[in-house]
Structures are given as C-alpha cells and as structure tokens.
Amino acid sequence: SQTIHQWPATLVQPVGSPLSLECTVEGTSNPNLYWYRQAAGRGLQLLFYSVGIGQISSEVPQNLSASRPQDRQFILSSKKLLLSDSGFYLCAWSDMDTQYFGPGTRLTVL
Amino acid sequence: DQQVKQNSPSLSVQEGRISILNCDYTNSMFDYFLWYKKYPAEGPTFLISISSIKDKNEDGRFTVFLNKSAKHLSLHIVPSQPGDSAVYFCAAKSANTGTASKLTFGTGTRLQVTL
Numbered sequence: 001s002q003t004i005h006q007w008p009a010t011l012v013q014p015v016g017s018p019l020s021l022e023c024t025v026e027g028t029s030n031p032n033l034y035w036y037r038q039a040a041g042r043g044l045q046l047l048f049y050s051v052g053i054g055q056i057s058s059e060v061p062q063n064l065s066a067s068r069p070q071d072r073q074f075i076l077s078s079k080k081l082l083l084s085d086s087g088f089y090l091c092a093w094s095d096m097d098t099q100y101f102g103p104g105t106r107l108t109v110l
Numbered sequence: 111d112q113q114v115k116q117n118s119p120s121l122s123v124q125e126g127r128i129s130i131l132n133c134d135y136t137n138s139m140f141d142y143f144l145w146y147k148k149y150p151a152e153g154p155t156f157l158i159s160i161s162s163i164k165d166k167n168e169d170g171r172f173t174v175f176l177n178k179s180a181k182h183l184s185l186h187i188v189p190s191q192p193g194d195s196a197v198y199f200c201a202a203k204s205a206n207t208g209t210a211s212k213l214t215f216g217t218g219t220r221l222q223v224t225l
Contacts, residue, residue, distance in 0.1 A: 043218055046212060
C-alpha cells in the first residue's frame with residue numbers, strides 16, 4: 001500500500017530564515033505530487049504541483065519554491081521566510097483523480 | 111474567485127441523526143468531486159467521490175449526491191457518530207487539467223456530533 005511522509009511535523013522559524021520541508025511517497029511510481037497550505041481558518045490553497053522529476057508548476061506567486069529531485073521526493077523551500085508564510089503545509093500524491101494527503105507540517109514564523 | 115463554496119462554516123448534529131453537508135460550485139468544467147475529512151493537526155483523509163456522469167455514490171454510512179443542473183453536491187452521513195466530528199472539505203477537479211489532477215477546495219464545514 002502507498003504511504004506518504006512529511007517532516008518535520010512542527011517547525012518554528014524566525015523571519016528571514018530559510019526553510020526546507022520534505023515529502024516522500026512509498027509504494028507507487030511516478031505519482032503526481034502537490035504542496036498545499038492551509039492558513040488559520042481557511043481552506044486548502046494549492047501552491048505547487050509536479051507530474052514528474054524536475055517538473056514543477058507554481059499556482060500562486062509567493063516567497064516559496066519547490067523541487068522534485070527524485071521520483072517520490074518533493075521539497076518545499078524558501079530562502080527567507082516571511083510572517084505570512086506561517087500555516088499548515090500539506091503534501092499530497094495522486095495517481096488518478098484522487099489525492100491522498102500526508103500528515104502535514106505546522107510552520108510558525110516569528 | 112471562490113469556485114467551490116461551502117456556505118455553512120459549522121454544523122451540529124445529534125448522534126444517530128443524519129448529517130448533511132452542502133457544497134456549491136460555479137465552474138461547469140468540473141467533472142469529478144470529492145469529500146475529505148480533516149481532524150486538527152492532521153492531513154485530510156479521502157472519504158468518497160463522485161463522477162459527473164453519476165448523481166449518487168454510496169459507501170457505507172456516507173452518500174454523496176450530485177445535482178449538475180444546480181451545480182450542487184451534498185454529503186450525507188447516516189447515522190452520525192461522535193467520531194465523525196471533524197472539518198469536511200468539498201473538492202472538485204476540472205476536466206481540462208491534463209495529467210495533473212488539480213483539485214479546487216472549498217473552505218470547509220466543521221461538523222460536531224453531539225451525544
């Protein structure tokens with residue numbers, strides 16, 4: 001069966017510091033991968049998606065970037081965090097129409 | 111532009127009764143719809159989905175109804191249980207997103223099932 005991992009689970013970072021969140025998927029090959037953010041009291045906003053290694057599509061202009069160095073690895077990064085980057089970050093994978101989510105990372109920028 | 115709307119931010123239902131969660135959409139290109147359940151500090155869990163070629167899909171206590179002419183779908187939970195207390199997200203996929211299967215999510219409805 002497929003499983004999806006995210007780490008770290010929680011992170012507190014100062015404004016201006018870099019960020020690296022990692023997501024890995026097991027039990028499937030060539031999945032579509034997605035990064036979402038859920039701000040407090042809001043819905044899920046799609047940030048990036050990838051249909052293959054090295055292929056990244058950005059949905060909204062922002063302070064973040066994504067990379068897919070391996071088939072089942074998806075990384076969310078920032079060079080300098082802003083206060084507005086605080087939120088709950090979710091990675092998801094799909095093979096057809098349904099997306100399956102990881103446990104999420106709670107990021108607090110102070 | 112909120113293409114998927116869940117107009118009720120919260121809903122309270124007694125245990126054993128029916129919970130009905132509603133979702134409206136505006137994009138006529140949406141052809142696949144999903145419901146997710148989310149507990150605090152966890153990722154959403156897929157519950158049930160429906161294709162636009164159907165008007166009903168059932169899985170145990172969960173049934174999703176789709177009314178394409180009204181651009182409306184609903185999730186029925188019967189009977190409701192305390193463990194169903196969570197935030198429920200409606201999501202939709204457009205027919206023209208290629209291989210990416212991008213989903214557009216509503217803002218969620220918080221369901222509380224009381225004893």
